[in-house]
Amino acid sequence: MKRILIAIVKLCGWKLLLPAPGTRPELKRCVFAVAPHTAVSDFFVGAAYLWSLDVNGKVFIKKEFFRWPVGPILRRLGAISIDRGNRHNDMVGTAVREFAKGGSLAIAITPEATRKPVRRWKRGFWEIARQANVPIVPAYLDFKRKEVGIYDAVTPTDDFEADVAAIRRHYRKEMAKRPENFIEVGVREE
Numbered sequence: 001m002k003r004i005l006i007a008i009v010k011l012c013g014w015k016l017l018l019p020a021p022g023t024r025p026e027l028k029r030c031v032f033a034v035a036p037h038t039a040v041s042d043f044f045v046g047a048a049y050l051w052s053l054d055v056n057g058k059v060f061i062k063k064e065f066f067r068w069p070v071g072p073i074l075r076r077l078g079a080i081s082i083d084r085g086n087r088h089n090d091m092v093g094t095a096v097r098e099f100a101k102g103g104s105l106a107i108a109i110t111p112e113a114t115r116k117p118v119r120r121w122k123r124g125f126w127e128i129a130r131q132a133n134v135p136i137v138p139a140y141l142d143f144k145r146k147e148v149g150i151y152d153a154v155t156p157t158d159d160f161e162a163d164v165a166a167i168r169r170h171y172r173k174e175m176a177k178r179p180e181n182f183i184e185v186g187v188r189e190e
Helices: 002-011 041-052 070-076 091-100 124-132 160-168
Strands: 029-035 057-062 079-082 105-109 136-142 147-150
Touching: 002 041, 029 041, 029 124, 041 057, 041 105, 041 136, 041 147, 057 091, 070 079, 091 105, 091 124, 105 124, 124 136, 124 160, 136 160
Parallel strands: 029 105, 029 136, 057 079, 057 105
Antiparallel strands: 136 147
């Protein structure tokens, strides 16, 4: 099923910009911060890229998508249901415990946490990486160029604001499928 999705994404004209094999060991244990996230289709392109990297990839998706018949398919593809309406869902703790088991694990998260425009990114991806002592790998979806790839890994410090500013500087509004739903760093809303 994964190979079929990868083939479909490539047939749609997407370029999956993969690093040379063996050059990015941190990809086996990391948190992917995927942006911009403005459409449901981001999942399919991002998932195809994650699987092309040949990592043990997991993705958090809001629980509403896990109804039959889609739910069993999402679980098989490595998706983890998350109750975004419950502030006590322990997403961070769940992910940190998974990393503590050892072995290869790459969790992909959209820091915006919604397809709507947001000024502030959620802290969960950063907390997971910091507590699990794994790097954050910024990943991007560029709908204008039909490219998906990654930037250099960021080792989380104790300064959330500085770390997020360093990551967000890579992303531009024109990369998004729906540019009106992405707020760039340093851009004021009118």
